[in-house]
Amino acid sequence: MMETASHTTEAKTNYLNADYGVKSWLLTTDHKRIALLYLGSITLFFFLGGFFAMLIRLELLTPAGDLVLADTYNKLFTMHGIVMIFLFLIPSVPAVFGNFLVPMMIGAKDLAFPRLNLASWYIFITGAGFILYAILTGGVDTGWTFYTPYSTTYSNSNVITAALGVFITGFSSIFTGLNIIVTVHRMRAPGLTWRRLPLFIWANYAASVIMVLGTPVLAITIVLVALERLFHLGIFDARLGGDPLLFQHLFWFYSHPAVYIMILPGMGVISEVIACFSRKRVFGYDFIAMSSIAIAVLGFLVWAHHMYVAGISTYAALIFSMLSFFVAIPSAVKVFNWTATLYKGSITFETPMLYVFAFIGLFTIGGLTGVFLAAVGIDLHVTDTYFVVAHFHYVMVGGMVTAFMCALHFWWPKMTGKMYPEGFSKLSAVLVFIGFNLTFFPQFLLGYMGMPRRYHAYPPEFQVLNVLSTAGASILAAGFLMPMIYFAWSLQYGKDAGPNPYRAAGLEWMTASPPPTFNFDETPVVTWEAYNYDEIDAADQNKGVEVAG
């Protein structure tokens, strides 16, 4: 029953060749095409943000500020942050893979609001346009955090244009979240109960809730910054009775949960892929699903751990410290359950699985160093140093970008119908892992030694570790550039993937690759739990199907 679509796919039209021409892409309401529009745009932004990062690392090769001017350096790290967070990380998995996979995984023809979905992409591109305009006309130098009163009164850069861009992309995020929530509630295939949903759906659902509830606060905050900058209302100005700390509370009320918008969908990817290459149901399904919800809820209660040294009261700091420790628990639960999934599995080592191993290791380090920062007594020393920089790159790059690469390899055959070359992709995964650790591990040491972040020039005793970090960054860059080449190559020369090259569970694998415009020839009826690898493998054995990969 799972093989209905297999050998007739070649002749059939799919979502890629159903229509041709620029207009058919720019006016499409097909969630899969919109996902590709997002993929193209965020890939561009990823390399733009990466370019800024390389310039930062090159500047830091020597203690003196000699490669670029101090102002330029400040703009580089600001634009690196803004581009990577708002134009890459936040839309990365939800808007690309959430878009592509949520309807397919639940057996639907499309998202609940296809035109809203297209509008989300246009809003995203409009916001990105403002940010790019701000960059091209001189840049912005406030740091991605836009702290007041620097951003409202003292900065001479394009704060309002960039902030407006962030404000606009926020609406795209809200609409995508709304679309996913409604789709999951209303459009599941018959028989697909909540507890049969793939964990990727649970994770994107939890992230969508944060997007819908949190993003408006960011929008309000940015409006306040713009009003203050234009009209000097005094909201954040102590001389006029305002409070600069108010900004930090509002900003982190969104921006801490935003971390979970970025990481939760990545965790969903890991659950899918680890099950597939262990040929096993994910260990502790209920606990992984509920931990996503727990993270989404607790994530809203920990924002002030960014502000222990900012001038909040001792007791406020202690309460936020305790809550921040709590949020470590559901993350730990996920890591333990993934590890247990491997137990008594039948494990193979395809490229996506290598990224899974990398993710678990790097995310574990990222999470555990988060415990250091939750401990308020230690945070006082290491906050605003390279320790924090290393910590969030372990979570955001070691975790989220790794998960994104994992997803890109895992579902590439589904999106394009072609396999990527196994050898090159494994090499690039290894380069990313080595390059990443060499770039960011030395930064933990730098932070503990006391090197503050956002420093254009630094005391000479920090140079050795900075050189190591820059060397690692160049390996990392090579690891990220390779996939560009072999993915492009695979479009022309890659092996045909067939509907299910990994013999993976999940409704998205039961239709052709690339899928037809409306995903399924007939709406599937689900009678099994997620990750029914025992049934798939048993069926394959009866039929003697050769497993690819």
Next chain:
Amino acid sequence: MAGHVDALYFALVAIAAFFTFLISALILFFAIRYRKERNPHATQIHGSTALELMWTGIPLGIVMIIFVWSAVIFFMQTRPPKGAMEIYAVGKQWMWKFQHTEGQREINQLHVPAGRDVRMIMTSQDVIHSFYVPVFRIKADVLPGRYTSTWFHATTPGRYHLFCAEYCGTQHSGMVGEVIVMDPADYDRWASGGVDGSLASAGEKSFQQYGCSMCHRGDAAGRGPNLVGVFGRPVLLDDGRTVTADESYVRESILNPGVKIASGFKNIMPTFEGQLSEEEVIGLVAYVKALGDGTANLPLPVSEPNSGTYPVAPKVEGSAAKSDKTATPPAKAIPAKPTAKQ
């Protein structure tokens, strides 16, 4: 202090290393033991509530222990011991200005004695900065419009990095300096050498120059509270609340006097926001502090409030002193906690 922070830090390094190696070792072991060649058929396991409870409970226990440990350290970091010497700091783009109570002023260099507790009272005259001395393991943001404070106890003479840790604009990485820890005797010699008066005496000059002394007088004719003995004690406000007269309260009462009016007084004091530099405010704070502990006295009014610079209004209805020109201030000091009727 650095020792306490490091102890917890390295305990956490040990815990983090243990869990990282545990997870990595398990993954490696499972990946080898249960690779497809060796284990062609997976065994389906749905989960184990006992295991889930274990790996929820144990980490929760561990982090709660860390929480308590770090909270204890945090209390030590944020509560300066009584009797700590005080140094005032003003951050501005892009330099650190320090004022010692003895009267020394310095820029981007902070001389401190070894073996004594030092409390920093800090503010910014523009954006947010952060006072960070890595060897002391302390950091505190320095905000415009308020005082924040931190403290340290240097042990070894030497020169140490002082950084601004909160991004503050173009020359953020140039807003660095050094903390020069000196032998206490050397410090005392340095602190009192070549200064023309203490910080409090500079504050006293401002107190007269800006006309504060016309209303804040020792006699009953003063239209503002007598400031002798006020600092560090509770002050009853006219809305019934009580605040402690600390540095922040004194600062606010100078720059924005209408916010908290001492009970029994009228909201007649003009704001000095924008008229005093942060250094002058600090001098005044130091002076009020010195009035508080009796190391300074109120000056006699230097000029008669005759030209109507400030509206002449009786302090409190029914007060004994209708006249503004009491020649000799009565010895009676206004209590630190003024009552509604004096």
